Amino acid sequence: xxxxxxxxxxxxxxxxxxxxxxxxxxxxxxxxxxxxxxxxxxxxxxxxxxxxxxxxxxxxxxxxxxxxxxxxxxxxxxxxxxxxxxxxxxxxxxxxxxxxxxxxxxxxxxxxxxxxxxxxxxxxxxxxxxxxxxxxxxxxxxxxxxxxxxx
Amino acid sequence: xxxxxxxxxxxxxxxxxxxxxxxxxxxxxxxxxxxxxxxxxxxxxxxxxxxxxxxxxxxxxxxxxxxxxxxxxxxxxxxxxxxxxxxxxxxxxxxxxxxxxxxxxxxxxxxxxxxxxxxxxxxxxxxxxxxxxxxxxxxxxxxxxxxxxxx
DNA sequence: CCCATATAATTGATACATCAACGATTGATA
DNA sequence: TATCAATCGTTGATGTATCAATTATATGGG
Numbered sequence: 001x002x003x004x005x006x007x008x009x010x011x012x013x014x015x016x017x018x019x020x021x022x023x024x025x026x027x028x029x030x031x032x033x034x035x036x037x038x039x040x041x042x043x044x045x046x047x048x049x050x051x052x053x054x055x056x057x058x059x060x061x062x063x064x065x066x067x068x069x070x071x072x073x074x075x076x077x078x079x080x081x082x083x084x085x086x087x088x089x090x091x092x093x094x095x096x097x098x099x100x101x102x103x104x105x106x107x108x109x110x111x112x113x114x115x116x117x118x119x120x121x122x123x124x125x126x127x128x129x130x131x132x133x134x135x136x137x138x139x140x141x142x143x144x145x146x147x148x149x150x151x
Numbered sequence: 152x153x154x155x156x157x158x159x160x161x162x163x164x165x166x167x168x169x170x171x172x173x174x175x176x177x178x179x180x181x182x183x184x185x186x187x188x189x190x191x192x193x194x195x196x197x198x199x200x201x202x203x204x205x206x207x208x209x210x211x212x213x214x215x216x217x218x219x220x221x222x223x224x225x226x227x228x229x230x231x232x233x234x235x236x237x238x239x240x241x242x243x244x245x246x247x248x249x250x251x252x253x254x255x256x257x258x259x260x261x262x263x264x265x266x267x268x269x270x271x272x273x274x275x276x277x278x279x280x281x282x283x284x285x286x287x288x289x290x291x292x293x294x295x296x297x298x299x300x301x302x
Numbered sequence: 303c304c305c306a307t308a309t310a311a312t313t314g315a316t317a318c319a320t321c322a323a324c325g326a327t328t329g330a331t332a
Numbered sequence: 333t334a335t336c337a338a339t340c341g342t343t344g345a346t347g348t349a350t351c352a353a354t355t356a357t358a359t360g361g362g
Contacts, residue, residue: 007276008264009192012173014283016185017210019170021290022163024320033348034167041160052310059168064349066312088310088357113159115293116286124282125158131279132165135267139172142266175350184318203340215319217342239327239340304362313354320346328339 022116029112030105035060039068040094040102043078048093051080173267180263181256186211190219191245191253194229199244202231 023034030037038058043049051069055062069092072078077098080090094102117125174185181188193209194200202220206213220243223229228249231241245253268276 007273007280008268011268011276011280011283012177012264013189013192013210014280014287015166015170015173016189018283018287018290019166020210020319021287022166025290025293026163035348038164038167041164050310055311059164059171061350062310063312063351067348070312086310086358090311112293113163116289117159117162118289119285120282122158125162127278128282129158129162129165131271131275131282132162132169134270136165136169136172138267138269139169139176142176142263171349186318201340206341212320213340214321214342218318221342237328237340241341306361307359309358310356311354312356313352315350315352317348317350319348322343322345324341324343326340326342328337330335330337332333332335 025116026112030109035064036068036072039065039072040077043092043094044099044102044106048091051090051092054092176267177263181260186215187219187223190216190223191228194243194245195250195253195257199242202241202243205243 026037027033032040038060039054042054042058046053051065054069055065058065060068069078069080073080076095078092079095080092082090120128177188178184183191189209189211190205193205197204202216205220206216209216211219220229220231224231227246229243230246231243233241271279
């Protein structure tokens with residue numbers, strides 16, 4: 001474990017630690033798990049969508065999405081239904097009232113997000129986002145390379 | 152949800168996504184969960200330690216640490232024992248042979264870490280680490296402020 | 303029309319993290 | 333010294349993410 005790698009490992013561990021802390025506080029602040037917020041956020045932006053899209057584009061396993069949706073449906077937060085032309089696909093959208101409630105709640109809670117990224121200039125934010133994207137690209141590339149090389 | 156918050160929310164979501172991907176590939180590459188690697192890394196750097204230190208300084212719940220250590224002990228990777236002067240504290244250290252194996256394995260696998268952070272200059276790495284630390288600080292500060300304010 | 307295949311969603315098994323409660327040991331103090 | 337509090341580690345209950353297998357539906361080629 002040489003030095004240049006050690007800095008990188010530190011970044012990796014720090015990334016994990018920050019993410020875990022952030023999720024934890026986020027959940028207590030929003031009153032919902034980050035996964036659930038991610039799903040709701042997607043629905044808020046896309047309106048009515050096929051469940052399959054949700055399952056593909058949200059970074060959560062399809063099985064987990066199914067289970068979240070079942071709970072959200074039971075709570076009346078979302079509605080699910082099929083259309084005549086395809087009995088496989090399930091469509092999902094926010095319940096109207098729930099949507100209004102979520103929009104309002106987002107405004108109240110947006111302060112949390114702003115505070116966790118306080119003392120960042122707009123330029124730094126862009127840089128940060130860019131770095132994250134770069135890591136993301138690297139990760140997906142590494143996978144393909146290593147798929148054959150690893151046991 | 153105004154614009155400045157939207158960038159921030161995007162960063163948050165991206166942070167999660169990157170972390171999840173990274174962990175997933177990391178695990179298949181290292182053949183051990185990131186939590187376990189974190190524990191082993193700590194032990195590699197600190198030698199013999201009281202279990203309580205491990206539980207405090209590693210970013211994992213104490214109960215989870217206990218369970219990992221039990222498995223690692225069963226596998227012969229670590230050794231646990233008590234000392235005469237305090238029957239509460241348990242001491243933990245890597246098994247000698249396991250330690251050699253891990254050190255060697257780290258060298259083999261360090262390529263993975265390097266590749267995920269490829270195309271980063273040393274300066275960028277420092278910046279990245281600095282940003283993560285800043286977020287970390289902000290998060291812990293926010294918690295305290297909000298403890299009273301949130302329901 | 304029949305069959306192979308693809309797609310959509312779900313379920314079961316498993317693993318892990320967290321919280322809360324607990325038992326054991328130690329230290330401090332009245 | 334008897335008791336109360338603190339510390340250390342563990343366990344049980346719970347929630348959730350993941351993978352693999354499964355069911356139901358749709359589609360395309362012989």
